[in-house]
Amino acid sequence: MRQMCPASFRERPDMTFSITRLGHHGDGIASGPDGPVFAARTLPGEVIEGEVTGDRIIAPKIVTPSTDRVAAPCPHYRRCGGCSLQHASDAFVEGWKAGLVRDTLARVGIDARITGVKTSPPNSRRRAALSGRRTKKGAQVGFHVAGGTDIVEGPDCRLLHPDLIAALPALDQITRLAATRGSEVTLHVTQTATGIDLSVEQAKPFDRDVMLALAPLAMAFARITWNGETALQQTPPVVTLGAARVMLPPGAFLQATAEGEAALVNAVNESLAGAQSVVDLFAGCGTFTFPIAKMAPVHAIEGDRALIEALAHGARHATGLKAVTAQVRDLFRNPLLSEELSRYDAAVIDPPRAGAEAQVAQLAASDLTTIAFVSCNPGTFARDAAILVGAGWRMGPVTVVDQFRWSPHVELVTRFDRG
Secondary structure, three states: OOOOOOOHHHEEEEEEEEEEEOOOOOOOEEEEEEEEEEEEOOOOOOOEEEEOOEEEEEEEEEEEOOOOOOOOOOOOOOOEEOOOOEEOHHHHHHHHHHHHHHHHOOOOOOOOOOEEEEEEEOOOOOOOHOOOOOOOOEEEEEEEEEOOOOOOOOOOOOOHHHHHHHHHHHHHHHHHOOOOOOOOEEEEEEOOOOOOEEEEEEOOOHHHHHHHHHHHHHHHHHEEOOOOOOEOOOOOEEEEEEEEEEEEEOOOOOOHHHHHHHHHHHHHHOOOOOOOOOEEEEEEOOOOOHHHOOOOOOOEOOHHHHHHHHHHHHHOOOOOOOEEEEEEOOOOOHHHOHHHOOOOEHHHHHOOOOOOOHHHHHHHOOOOOOEEEEEHHHHHHHHHHHHHHHHHEEEEOOEEEEEEOOOOOOOOEEEEEOO
């Protein structure tokens, strides 16, 4: 006997819906007979038709388009999952992301003032994780289709920096070496001042045959890392952070665009103007450390030893900076205590997406006068901001930074002062 699906998961014939808002993932949301219904690549105010499967309309037909709907600039957008908001005007996306931050903070009782949205231009992404699959005829390299496993090749990609697009033919050849038939590898590519840094993951073992075949392709890259181990290096991959040149360790974090990094750095520097001593929490390779060190001594703390060693090496060879010191410390398990923080008069904190609840509790109880807070997750930022505000800190205006253009990803930076 055939088992019946619950009502909320049955397929329903085509119905008409009005999109009322976008969810956090950028999908349009409408009211359905059994609750909210989600439809990708739709906009508020649009009337759509489509068959409902579960709580989704897989292939919505636009009946009445929004005035904010635009023609996607990328020819691959209909299939590619690398972007999800190219159908919306830039003005709409900026307003939506600003509203997302404002609404998220309002839910914890914080009335935020958004001063603006800094959006990175097209073809500015200098860091990406691409998928590579070996096929019967060769290889495919690109982003997955939205919600699927097929790979969309993007030679006309409007997202990636031209240097990364130029490397696609070499990445195709490397995928043929790295992947077994039908399998997939991940290709992490980062544009640096000395060339592209490539890290290949889930690859076949690196043996003599692979090395000999890879050698002619190595000229297209500064370094190739294979399953976590350096395979070939023409020159160390170097990035400029403030007045320092930093050699990136394999897999090192770097802001997604140079424009996004500049927007965050400028906001942090403005927040910390006049500081006499600064502690940089979750410092990474020194994105904020080195620009701040032009103004004041900085103590940088990061849990990843390779990142701190790269930062320290960059500090030793930089000129025109105040003192820079560095420390390896897991700020999740061992946050800097309030009395340790009170040795400084200002802090900058840029935690991962999970936020830094334990560390923020210590910041709230410290004698610091200023905190520059950078976040890549409005939800965890709102939780952490509420801790500071509850302890008497005052949050300043918020700048939204959109360096993951055409995606629902949101970053922000703001300043906290003693109330």
